[in-house]
Amino acid sequence: MNNSISRRKVVGGLAAVSMTQVNAKETIRGRARIVIIGGGFGGASAAMHLRSIAPHLDVTLVEAAKTYTACPFSNLVIAGLRDIQKQAFGYTNLSRAGIKVVNERAINVDTHKKSIGFNDDRTISYDKLILSPGIDFRWNAIEGYDVASANIMPHAWKAGAQTLQLREQLRSMDNGGTVIISIPPAPFRCPPGPYERASLIAHFLKSHKPKSKLLLLDAQDTFSKKPLFEKSWLEYYPGLLERVPGSESGQVIRVDPKTKTVFTDFDTFKADIINIIPPQQAGKIAHLSGVTDDTGWCPIDAITFESRRVPDVHVIGDSTIAAPMPKSAYSANLQGKICAAQLVRQLSGLDPISTTLNNTCYSLSTPDQGFSVSGVYRNNDGIFSPVPGSGGTSPIGQPISSKISERHQAFEWFNTITREAFG
Ligand SMILES: Cc1cc2nc3c(=O)[nH]c(=O)nc-3n(C[C@H](O)[C@H](O)[C@H](O)COP(=O)(O)OP(=O)(O)OC[C@H]3O[C@@H](n4cnc5c(N)ncnc54)[C@H](O)[C@@H]3O)c2cc1C
Structure with missing residues (x-):
């Protein structure tokens, strides 16, 4: 199901984008059909990255909602400090990029026949499936x-x-x-x-x-x-x-x-x-696809994001077991890009390649001040592990000017990842 670790070329310290330096157009045989379920930070980022590194692939994004409402900064909305419209993102730019957007809820996945079912009995087939359905509540x-x-x-x-x-x-x-x-x-x-x-x-x-x-x-x-x-x-x-x-x-x-x-x-x-805020688990479609374990979350190979339970199904974002990487939009976006790049390598007959991943989570303590926590992770053994001596939080005694600056960085980060995911 998964490639064995011994086959992997372990190249630490590589950024996600550098893995895309494979001329996928020349090496991939046929027109592989990639279907992604879930058009949030993980799924939309994976779809956009696939289109940019392997434009000839057939990429379909299945997303239940016509408009995605982002969670980061939604606490500002609750406090009456931000209009919810600023949290809303559509899928027009993904369609323009050549991604087939199906605005419907997937209700089942047949991983033997490699097909996805909808309420009206229609199905669509895939060669590779990426699941990024986020969370559901227990x-x-x-x-x-x-x-x-x-x-x-x-x-x-x-x-x-x-x-x-x-x-x-x-x-x-x-x-x-x-x-x-x-x-x-x-x-x-x-x-x-x-x-x-x-x-x-x-x-x-x-x-x-x-x-x-x-x-x-x-x-x-x-x-x-x-x-x-x-x-x-x-x-x-x-x-x-x-x-x-x-x-x-x-x-x-x-x-x-x-x-x-x-x-x-x-x-x-x-x-x-x-x-x-209720206890949580992987999104329902992950359970229906058979990729969850007893914890309610999805075990994955940390290099390829391929499910450890079902071949040709990759899982990214909140649904995964990726600790110590947190369940964040930052992680989902990066995992989406890395998963896309690994899939293109796989379809090109190339070995998976290990990477160094990171995450930064900003939090606002007042409307105009923030601070952050960062982590750096390796995945060379097929599991995620923190890089010793890296990451950490903002200093406890940081001056107000740094807190104001971190709040500004938070908004810049949000603008960057929403642009990457939704165009
Ligand atoms: C209050 C709050 C604040 C946050 N702040 C931050 C922050 O500052 N920084 C940060 O990095 N993260 C933050 N997060 C976390 C972040 O929102 C999530 O980690 C991120 O959205 C996970 O991305 P995802 O792609 O896994 O899931 P989601 O973004 O939830 O996307 C899942 C998508 O899948 C779709 N879907 C599910 N099932 C199906 C189906 N069967 N068929 C079709 N579509 C389906 C859903 O409609 C949804 O659009 C915050 C979260 C909350 C709640």
């Missing part, structure tokens, strides 16, 4: 938290209607109300995301409803960029924000939407607004 992993409860206690962890709902709840809450954010155990999409959300909601409350309180009920004891977040909370939101860690009974195990109550092992909390 409904009822928190007792009582199902699709119906999410209408009262929004998750806002897939950007769109839920983002606006949480924003509206904040707008209409009385000054003096209580807001709860419930944070699940890892792994989940965007490890620093809940704490950025807490910071920006705290900013909203401080500015508009200063008698209010924000309570974080956290299943985790520690979290991404903890010292940086905690320092900024003390500095900007003292007395407004409180966090209960997992070891002090912070994990929410049951909810009652009717009474707006949440339960942990030992405590009960009532609030005016309850934002439940």
